[in-house]
Amino acid sequence: MADHGKRPALFRNRVPLVLASKSPRRRELLSSVGLSFEVFPAEVDESLPPGVSPEEAVKGLARRKAQAVAQRAGSEAAVLAADTLVVQAGRFLGKPRDLAEARRMLKSLSGAWHEVFTGVALAFRQKEKVFFTCTRVRFRDLLPEEIEAYLATGEPLGKAGAYAIQGLAAAFVVEVQGSVTGVVGLPLAETLKLLLEEALIEPTPCEGFKDGA
Numbered sequence: 168m169a170d171h172g173k174r175p176a177l178f179r180n181r182v183p184l185v186l187a188s189k190s191p192r193r194r195e196l197l198s199s200v201g202l203s204f205e206v207f208p209a210e211v212d213e214s215l216p217p218g219v220s221p222e223e224a225v226k227g228l229a230r231r232k233a234q235a236v237a238q239r240a241g242s243e244a245a246v247l248a249a250d251t252l253v254v255q256a257g258r259f260l261g262k263p264r265d266l267a268e269a270r271r272m273l274k275s276l277s278g279a280w281h282e283v284f285t286g287v288a289l290a291f292r293q294k295e296k297v298f299f300t301c302t303r304v305r306f307r308d309l310l311p312e313e314i315e316a317y318l319a320t321g322e323p324l325g326k327a328g329a330y331a332i333q334g335l336a337a338a339f340v341v342e343v344q345g346s347v348t349g350v351v352g353l354p355l356a357e358t359l360k361l362l363l364e365e366a367l368i369e370p371t372p373c374e375g376f377k378d379g380a
């Protein structure tokens with residue numbers, strides 16, 4: 168069970184939550200606001216049908232992950248899953264298979280804009296809600312030596328587009344339009360809005376608060 172421990176809590180659960188993800192970033196984002204949840208990584212086939220659009224791809228994969236875990240979660244639990252894909256000039260950049268592929272991805276991202284699509288699926292009480300965010304990101308021109316130094320850190324592996332905006336790749340990003348947490352793997356504001364609308368979470372009650380205190 169992921170728990171926020173002694174950190175200040177902005178929200179609290181109204182139902183048990185399950186995060187269907189092995190991503191430490193998604194876990195960290197969700198627990199950062201105070202929510203408690205169990206983590207059940209979803210093992211799904213991430214292959215995509217030909218010709219699928221980026222939004223259909225990330226929404227479809229997020230649904231696949233949520234559905235794979237929904238059967239294992241208790242009937243009272245709400246299951247949250249996400250999928251992130253980097254898209255540049257119509258090409259999908261998922262998680263690189265190896266350093267050579269990561270190098271090709273970083274070279275193509277250098278000095279240009281790209282988009283990061285993240286799909287989010289929420290499955291609960293036989294219902295399902297799915298949405299996506301699209302964030303535009305611009306990288307400055309990268310020196311070949313910088314790309315090699317970045318590859319040597321190991322950070323690119325396991326990340327869509329071969330970079331982590333929350334990590335060392337912050338040094339490459341000159342402009343972001345849209346959700347930053349969407350780039351990291353879970354658009355926090357939009358996800359919390361959905362959980363609030365569905366009455367699955369609530370703001371933490373605050374006792375003893377006084378204006379101006």
Ligand SMILES: Cc1cn([C@H]2C[C@H](O)[C@@H](COP(=O)(O)OP(=O)(O)OP(=O)(O)O)O2)c(=O)[nH]c1=O
Pocket residue numbers: 187188189190191192193208209232249250251252253262283325326327328330331332333350351352
């Ligand atoms: C672009 C970008 C992606 N990423 C990560 C988020 C995701 O973990 C990963 C994209 O792969 P995903 O297939 O979306 O997720 P995952 O396999 O890591 O985890 P799971 O399917 O179990 O939920 O890339 C960053 O951490 N920072 C970034 O800046």
